[in-house]
Amino acid sequence: MKFNPSKARPFSCSDADGFWITVQRRSVAVRKNDRSLPMREDFCGVAGAEPLLAGYSEGTEFYAVSLVEEELPEHLEWVDLRDYIQRLDPGRRSAIARAVELIHWNREHRFCGACGKQTEIDSKSGARVCPACGMEFYPRLSPAIIVRITRGTEILLAHNRNFTTRRYSCIAGFVEAGEALEECVHREVFEEVGILVKDVRYFGSQSWPFPYSLIAGFTAEYAAGEIRPDGEEIDDAGWFAANTLPDLPPPGSISRELIDDYIGKFKV
Numbered sequence: 001m002k003f004n005p006s007k008a009r010p011f012s013c014s015d016a017d018g019f020w021i022t023v024q025r026r027s028v029a030v031r032k033n034d035r036s037l038p039m040r041e042d043f044c045g046v047a048g049a050e051p052l053l054a055g056y057s058e059g060t061e062f063y064a065v066s067l068v069e070e071e072l073p074e075h076l077e078w079v080d081l082r083d084y085i086q087r088l089d090p091g092r093r094s095a096i097a098r099a100v101e102l103i104h105w106n107r108e109h110r111f112c113g114a115c116g117k118q119t120e121i122d123s124k125s126g127a128r129v130c131p132a133c134g135m136e137f138y139p140r141l142s143p144a145i146i147v148r149i150t151r152g153t154e155i156l157l158a159h160n161r162n163f164t165t166r167r168y169s170c171i172a173g174f175v176e177a178g179e180a181l182e183e184c185v186h187r188e189v190f191e192e193v194g195i196l197v198k199d200v201r202y203f204g205s206q207s208w209p210f211p212y213s214l215i216a217g218f219t220a221e222y223a224a225g226e227i228r229p230d231g232e233e234i235d236d237a238g239w240f241a242a243n244t245l246p247d248l249p250p251p252g253s254i255s256r257e258l259i260d261d262y263i264g265k266f267k268v
Contacts, residue, residue, distance in 0.1 A: 001091030003062070005055040005098050007126025008106070008139065011063065016040055016051035018061030021099035026210070027078035028085075028096065035084070037092070038076055046073065052106060052121075054099040057091055064099035066106060081209065086252030093207075093252065100209035101139050109137040141207075141214045145184045146172035148258040149197055151222035151239055153266045155259070157246060158193060158229070158237035168246040169255045171234075172215070181216050189220070193237045194228035197221060203261075206254040217254045242267035 019037045022029045031038055040063075043049055048068030055062055072078070081100070085093045105128070112119055112130035119128040119137060127136040148170050149156040157168035173188035175181060182200050189197050197220035204217045229237050240246065242263050249256045 003057045003091040003094040006053050009053040009123045011051045016063045020063050020065045022065040026081050028081045029076050032077050052102050062095040064102035086250045097207040097209040101212040104211045105139040143175040144213050144215045146170050147185045147218040149220050154239040155262050158234045161235040169249050192230050192234045195225035196223040198223040
């Protein structure tokens with residue numbers, strides 16, 4: 001399924017016919033019986049819903065819906081957003097990522113950051129615009145990188161101290177202002193595990209709704225240095241062979257795509 005994003009456009013509840021995506025902190029609302037995304041009819045009786053068009057796919061529209069009350073109808077429930085999107089096809093993951101970004105944007109930019117006046121959604125531009133000073137606020141993205149590092153037939157995997165499991169993954173981090181993506185790769189790798197890399201190559205990208213990240217994936221080769229976890233983000237890291245890998249991220253993330261690509265090349 002290919003998802004086509006749309007400029008943010010408010011709809012009345014009666015006209016927003018399609019999937020309704022709503023989030024509560026790091027949870028998304030789904031149907032209890034089959035964990036499918038709810039539609040407009042699932043929210044009958046819920047007051048104060050604010051649907052924004054997020055995009056469409058194969059003739060079906062997806063809406064980002066802010067709820068005044070976080071209580072759901074009995075046949076819906078909140079499930080973990082990260083776990084849920086990793087079970088979906090890329091198109092639906094993109095739809096949810098887009099909707100989550102719009103919900104945060106719509107909530108965080110209701111008032112102008114320059115003059116404090118209330119903003120309004122401009123359907124033509126897809127921005128929240130201040131009618132007093134003209135400032136425009138678009139849904140924002142925070143660019144980040146993730147990099148798979150290999151040394152011969154070995155892969156470097158690291159455990160982030162914030163992980164709730166013993167799962168290991170690739171090195172990742174946010175891009176700083178004024179920094180190129182490739183420069184961020186070199187900096188993050190050196191800061192987090194103390195080594196140098198070479199032959200940095202683009203692999204692919206993924207929109208990631210925590211809350212509004214765009215992750216650019218790269219591959220790189222080990223160049224020099226000894227692994228030294230920084231102790232702040234990374235508490236353990238090491239070189240692994242394709243046949244002796246630790247617990248890995250679940251399918252559905254670009255980190256797992258990078259690792260699976262490595263496994264396909266080197267696993268005997």
